[in-house]
């Protein structure tokens with residue numbers, strides 16, 4: 058082992074000393090920053106991943122939409138399903154409606170799905186809490202859980218739907234009767250916004266309510282696993298006529314995803330300040346050590362040490378603190394993630410706020426999804442910054458001339 | 467060995483002081499044969515440390531020549547091989563135990579092996595610290611620390627040993643022990659010794675005695691009463 062690595066290790070962990078105070082404090086500071094970064098990016102990633110899953114499971118990875126309506130959709134479905142990489146396509150009709158129950162109105166989105174093919178593209182079944190998709194017929198609906206709760210409806214109740222056609226009909230002085238349907242299921246995505254605003258019915262019922270005849274608004278498309286959504290959309294677009302376009306879910310939600318991404322980067326760099334502060338404290342400790350050891354450093358020079366090796370000795374101390382801090386921080390971070398739900402629920406229960414938590418955070422469990430790139434970024438940045446922290450002390454030490462250092466008697 | 471271990475001719479050194487220069491060394495001539503010792507005394511500020519640093523090649527003279535073992539190469543690479551140094555305040559590395567401090571002189575030269583470890587142990591035994599190898603500097607007395615520093619200076623089997631007031635921080639008993647050790651080891655190993663000291667008794671133990679005054683070395687002959695500065 059080169060002497061400067063040996064000495065760097067010895068200065069961090071002096072022989073015969075049980076508790077190397079400086080090292081432990083420095084490592085802990087860096088570890089704290091890494092832990093907070095890992096936990097925060099993972100939990101944010103968990104929210105993002107949950108949203109992604111929800112979108113993909115309810116709408117497929119790609120949506121085919123027309124500016125107006127898709128006429129003769131079975132032909133378009135056949136066309137799309139022939140595209141390599143496409144597993145299946147399923148039509149939908151979608152609009153905002155008014156729903157009334159015991160005189161209380163709400164304005165959710167009513168999505169008409171094709172019970173025969175929806176399961177090939179989406180996985181709504183996974184989110185059903187009461188009832189089943191199989192019970193859906195042309196006189197029934199499935200209601201989002203929060204919406205059902207606010208209306209006070211449950212399976213078996215009858216609600217009334219007023220479609221947008223009411224305006225046209227009123228203009229022609231026609232008599233308009235709302236459509237009475239009964240609730241056969243409750244669906245819960247675990248996302249407050251979706252659960253308060255979604256109602257599902259059969260495609261036929263939606264076509265009827267929206268006056269579409271046999272047209273639809275679009276298709277949900279499922280791709281083969283591993284195929285990139287944008288690539289899939291591009292392939293589909295190649296076979297579709299100009300007025301019908303395919304959009305990946307990331308396209309459709311791009312503004313939303315951009316905001317999520319921006320939020321995450323902002324928080325990452327705010328929290329990275331913890332690591333930078335820890336690095337500053339490493340710098341000051343190492344500087345003090347250089348000044349205190351001026352004469353010993355001079356002696357190393359007299360024994361034949363080159364300024365570059367002396368500098369390396371201090372830089373390596375920063376590097377070691379960075380590596381150790383990162384390792385400890387990763388351990389603490391993943392440990393904290395492992396027990397996150399117990400901690401959160403413990404706090405919520407202790408303060409009797411479990412429901413409040415669910416209502417405000419839109420998720421019933423604290424999700425976590427650790428992305429490899431976040432972990433790599435955290436590790437690399439932390440180790441680089443810690444090594445940089447050793448640079449100033451190293452430069453001071455390397456500048457010391459043996460004669461001048463030794464003259465400090 | 468016919469070449470002297472150390473020879474210096476016409477060495478001069480001055481330092482700027484305001485707009486003038488202080489001439490600290492004004493032409494030093496000195497030759498030390500292998501296995502012999504010389505002592506240098508002088509008032510505080512007379513330039514003893516300055517001279518020792520120049521002889522060690524740690525600083526460049528304004529004028530004059532320096533040879534180690536007849537060669538003008540006094541660069542850092544050769545220094546660590548050719549000479550060892552001992553200072554008034556030991557300069558042991560506080561995080562390393564005695565044995566590791568002695569070994570450090572070899573580590574900086576490259577790798578260490580079992581032979582180096584054994585030699586360090588042997589040297590510690592020679593300076594009377596065979597039981598203290600695993601003690602940190604803070605667990606040793608001043609005299610013991612200086613003995614560790616002596617062992618470190620001898621680690622690379624130098625041909626020249628430069629000691630700058632090695633007893634300056636020691637009580638009389640430890641001081642005597644360190645001086646006897648230095649002289650004994652140098653005689654044994656054929657190492658040349660330059661000893662800077664304030665103590666006339668220690669100076670008299672060396673082969674030749676010099677006094678540094680007004681930038682020049684004056685040899686003190688034993689028959690004469692010692693010249694005082």
Ligand SMILES: Nc1ncnc2c1ncn2[C@@H]1O[C@H](COP(=O)(O)OP(=O)(O)OP(=O)(O)O)[C@@H](O)[C@H]1O
Nearest residue numbers: 464481482490508509510511512513514515516517
């Ligand atoms: N870097 C420097 N710049 C200016 N003056 C210096 C420098 N180094 C030494 N001097 C001066 O040179 C003179 C000799 O100093 P030196 O340390 O060699 O004396 P010394 O004989 O070793 O003294 P002491 O017995 O106190 O150790 C002193 O006057 C000192 O102030």
Ligand SMILES: [Mg+2]
Nearest residue numbers: 514515516630
């Ligand atoms: Mg001096």
